[in-house]
Amino acid sequence: MAKHAAPRRRATRRGPRRRTGRIRAFLTLGIVLGLGSVSTLAYWTDTATISSGTIQSGSLNLQIDGEENVSSSTKLQIANMIPGESVAATIRVDRAPNSIPFTYAAQAVTANSNALATALRFKVYVGGTAGAVTTNGNGVRSQGCGGTQIWGGADGLTWTPQAAIITDRASALSTTPVQAGVVSEYLCVQAILPSATGTGAQSLSTSATLTFTATQLS
Amino acid sequence: MHRLREVFLWLGASLGVLCIGWAVAIFAFGLTPLVFTSGSMSPEIKAGDLGIAKTVAADDIRVGDIISVVNDQGVRITHRAVSVEPADRGVTLVMKGDANKQADAESYAVADNAERVEFSVPKAGYLLTAVSSPVGMFVGGLIAAAALFIAFSRRSDDDERGSTARQGGGARKQRLASVGRRSNRAAERGAGVLASGLVSLVLIAVTVQPTSAAWADTAAVATGTLNTTMLDPGPITCSGGGFLTSTIELHWTHVDARYDYRVVTRDQNGAELQAIDVPGTGTAGTTSLSVEVSRSGGLGLFWYDRTATVMSKLKSSPTWLSTGTVYQYREGRIIGGSSIYCE
Numbered sequence: 001m002a003k004h005a006a007p008r009r010r011a012t013r014r015g016p017r018r019r020t021g022r023i024r025a026f027l028t029l030g031i032v033l034g035l036g037s038v039s040t041l042a043y044w045t046d047t048a049t050i051s052s053g054t055i056q057s058g059s060l061n062l063q064i065d066g067e068e069n070v071s072s073s074t075k076l077q078i079a080n081m082i083p084g085e086s087v088a089a090t091i092r093v094d095r096a097p098n099s100i101p102f103t104y105a106a107q108a109v110t111a112n113s114n115a116l117a118t119a120l121r122f123k124v125y126v127g128g129t130a131g132a133v134t135t136n137g138n139g140v141r142s143q144g145c146g147g148t149q150i151w152g153g154a155d156g157l158t159w160t161p162q163a164a165i166i167t168d169r170a171s172a173l174s175t176t177p178v179q180a181g182v183v184s185e186y187l188c189v190q191a192i193l194p195s196a197t198g199t200g201a202q203s204l205s206t207s208a209t210l211t212f213t214a215t216q217l218s
Numbered sequence: 219m220h221r222l223r224e225v226f227l228w229l230g231a232s233l234g235v236l237c238i239g240w241a242v243a244i245f246a247f248g249l250t251p252l253v254f255t256s257g258s259m260s261p262e263i264k265a266g267d268l269g270i271a272k273t274v275a276a277d278d279i280r281v282g283d284i285i286s287v288v289n290d291q292g293v294r295i296t297h298r299a300v301s302v303e304p305a306d307r308g309v310t311l312v313m314k315g316d317a318n319k320q321a322d323a324e325s326y327a328v329a330d331n332a333e334r335v336e337f338s339v340p341k342a343g344y345l346l347t348a349v350s351s352p353v354g355m356f357v358g359g360l361i362a363a364a365a366l367f368i369a370f371s372r373r374s375d376d377d378e379r380g381s382t383a384r385q386g387g388g389a390r391k392q393r394l395a396s397v398g399r400r401s402n403r404a405a406e407r408g409a410g411v412l413a414s415g416l417v418s419l420v421l422i423a424v425t426v427q428p429t430s431a432a433w434a435d436t437a438a439v440a441t442g443t444l445n446t447t448m449l450d451p452g453p454i455t456c457s458g459g460g461f462l463t464s465t466i467e468l469h470w471t472h473v474d475a476r477y478d479y480r481v482v483t484r485d486q487n488g489a490e491l492q493a494i495d496v497p498g499t500g501t502a503g504t505t506s507l508s509v510e511v512s513r514s515g516g517l518g519l520f521w522y523d524r525t526a527t528v529m530s531k532l533k534s535s536p537t538w539l540s541t542g543t544v545y546q547y548r549e550g551r552i553i554g555g556s557s558i559y560c561e
Contacts, residue, residue, distance in 0.1 A: 021227055025369035027238075028230030028362040060256075062435045070439045077442025080449055082476055083535045091439055102435070116446050138533045139475025139502065191444060199537050205445035214435045216256055216315075 061096035062104055062173075062214035066182070076191055076208065078141075084195035088130035088143040088188055093212060095173040095183040102214035103174045108189075109162035109209055116204035119197045121156025124165045125149050125188040145188035156192045159208055168215075223368055230365040248273050250333045252286055252296055253343035258315030259284065259297065263335075268342035269296065271333035276308035279328065284335035285311060287326045295326070296335060448540035449473045451528045456547065456560035465512045466558050468545055470528055475502040477530040480539060481509045484525050491524070498533065513549050513558040521550045 064070045076089035093104065108124075110117035128147020135141050151157070151165045171185045189210070193201070244251065252269040263269060263284070271286050279285060279302050286296040297313035304310075308329040348354050451470040459466040468481065479496040496509050511526055529542035548559045 021369040024227040024231035025362075025365040027234040028227075028365035029234060060435050062437050064437045064439050068437050070437075072440065073442045075439065075441050076444065078444050079447070080474070081444055081446050082448070082532055082538065087444065089441065116444070120444065135475070140534055189441075193446070195535060197535070199539075201446055202538050203445075203447050203541075205443050205447075207443050208441045210439040210441070212437045212439075216258055 060102055060214060060216050061099040062102065062212055063094040063096050064210075064212060065092050066094055076189060078191070081193050082140065083193050083197040083201075085141045086143055086190055086192040087133075087141070088145045088190040090129040091187040091189060091210065093171075093173065093185045093187060095176075095214075097180050097182055098178060100178055100216060101174045101176065102216055103171075104166065104169050104212055104214045105164065106166040106169075106187075106210055106212045107162050108159045108165045108211075110158075110160045111207045111209065113160045114204050114206060115198075115200040116193075117160045117206040118158060119193060119201040120158065120160075120206070121152070121192045121194060122159050122163075122165075122208075123149055123152030123156045123190045123192070125190070126169075126171075127186060128188050129186055130188050130190075143190070145190050147186065147188055152190075155194070156190070165210070166212075173214075227365055227369060230361055233361070249336075250286070251346065252294075252333070252335065253346055254296065254338075255343070260316065262316055263338045264340065266343045267338045267340050268346055269335040269338040271296075271335045273331050274334045275331050276328045279309060279311065279332060279334070285313065285328075286333040286335065287311065287313075287328060289326060296333075448530050448532075448538060449477070450530060450540045450543045451479065452543070454526075454528055454543055454545040456545065459547070459557075459559045461557050462555050463513075463558055464556070465510050466547055466560050467508050467510050468526055468528065469506050469508045470543070472498050472500055472502050472505040472507050473530060474498070476533055477502075477540075478533050479507065479509075480529045480531045481511070482527045482529070482542075483511055483514075484527070485514065486522050486524070495531070511547070511558070513556055521548055523547075524549055 075091070076087060078085070078087040081087070095102065108122065110120070123145065125145040125147040128145050131144045131146060133141050133143045151163075157163060166187075169185075173183050173185055176183045191208075243249065250271040250273070252271055254263050254265055254267045254269060256265050269284070269286075279299060281299055281302055283299050284296060285299050286294060288294050295313065297315045299311050300314045301312040302309050303312075305327060308327065311326045311328055311332075313326065349358065451473055453470070455469045457467045457469065470479075475498070478498045481492075481494045481496060483491040485491055491514050492511070494509050494511075496507055498507070499505065500507075509528075514524070524547050526545045526547060527542040528545065530540035532538040546561045548561065550557045550559065
């Protein structure tokens with residue numbers, strides 16, 4: 001009897017456990033059901049690509065002249081500049097393809113704070129490009145900007161220390177819906193060395209850096 | 219191993235119940251889960267957070283509520299209402315992201331009802347995004363399949379146990395040993411499935427993480443160099459001079475239309491003798507300019523080195539001078555007769 005008692009005991013102990021095992025296994029199927037309902041019920045908010053459901057980063061993309069970082073040796077470059085001269089450069093602000101709309105801001109700062117950097121005056125224009133260089137009878141060079149001036153006033157302002165040249169700029173980049181192509185706005189920057197600049201600014205060099213920041217609208 | 223198997227089944231079952239519970243709760247209470255994919259509502263709700271929204275009537279929307287609407291472009295926007303104006307039907311909302319400096323450019327018409335965010339769960343959006351991705355679904359399916367496999371593959375073990383029971387004691391021991399090995403193998407398979415599932419989940423978490431923060435983007439422009447170096451006149455040549463002469467003539471090419479020139483002569487001690495301004499006329503680069511330098515006079519019996527520095531000078535701003543190009547010449551003197559020589 002002892003021989004037979006053992007399997008019976010085991011059966012009575014094992015039976016319900018096997019059932020709970022199967023019940024638990026079936027309950028596990030709830031994962032699939034639950035996950036399915038999640039993806040159909042959840043909304044991915046604040047993104048242009050709702051269906052993908054990814055927490056997005058790359059779809060807000062501001063570029064300058066089609067690049068993230070432009071290091072141009074020719075942009076706003078002038079040699080042997082003398083008081084009374086000016087130079088201008090065109091900067092194209094791009095909203096990369098498929099980027100969501102944004103407003104942007106820009107900061108500008110000169111690379112150093114020498115007498116030339118502090119003497120230089122800058123103006124910023126939107127919607128225009130740099131004009132041709134003209135020279136007067138004495139050979140003094142001038143280069144202006146098209147478009148509408150948005151920063152710098154009548155005489156221009158310094159970029160030493162850093163200046164907020166554009167704030168919360170709303171443009172086609174913020175109003176055009178997401179699209180496969182690039183959306184652009186032209187900026188023009190003019191650097192002027194005032195004619196009253198003293199000799200301290202002579203024989204010096206400087207450059208400037210403009211940093212653009214796009215901020216998502218929504 | 220048996221314990222591991224039990225843990226796996228219990229874990230799978232609780233996950234399943236949790237998921238079912240979630241789905242039921244969402245349906246029953248009319249809730250809307252929202253995954254915030256940008257940080258425009260930070261710091262209260264960051265990118266990757268999960269918001270739970272409840273449907274409210276347009277009339278119940280108050281300023282300060284976080285409301286989720288779909289804009290004209292079909293994009294769901296969840297921002298804080300800063301103005302609620304009654305419209306012909308429903309209300310018109312002006313909304314602003316907490317982290318945005320300005321309100322959204324467009325206003326939103328809410329005709330009947332909208333979703334109002336009741337609370338949010340930090341980071342849960344990542345989990346939700348991960349588990350509802352194709353990989354997440356696959357892993358979930360895999361766990362469920364593994365659980366079913368483990369639960370039902372026991373039947374054969376039990377059958378074997380049954381037959382073992384009908385056999386003699388010695389054989390039974392052997393059988394039990396083989397059953398042990400068999401269930402070990404099943405448990406190992408389960409452990410393998412569980413491990414691979416966990417690895418997949420970790421992989422998902424890792425791949426989702428970097429997409430979190432960027433809701434602002436920057437680009438930079440470094441300009442070229444602006445410099446104010448003044449050009450010096452090129453090589454200086456000399457003509458005239460000689461025994462008992464009183465002048466030499468220095469020549470150089472006009473370098474820039476913007477420049478006039480100033481010539482300064484100095485004695486052997488660096489003291490200035492003469493300063494002569496020369497207008498920059500003619501074509502820059504081709505026209506040759508010249509200046510007459512006369513001997514300084516005085517008494518003595520010696521040869522003296524003299525210098526003439528030709529500097530560019532701005533026409534428009536006379537205070538700016540270039541460093542200049544230096545030319546060395548000589549004056550010689552015998553009692554009663556003086557001479558000036560080119561070098």
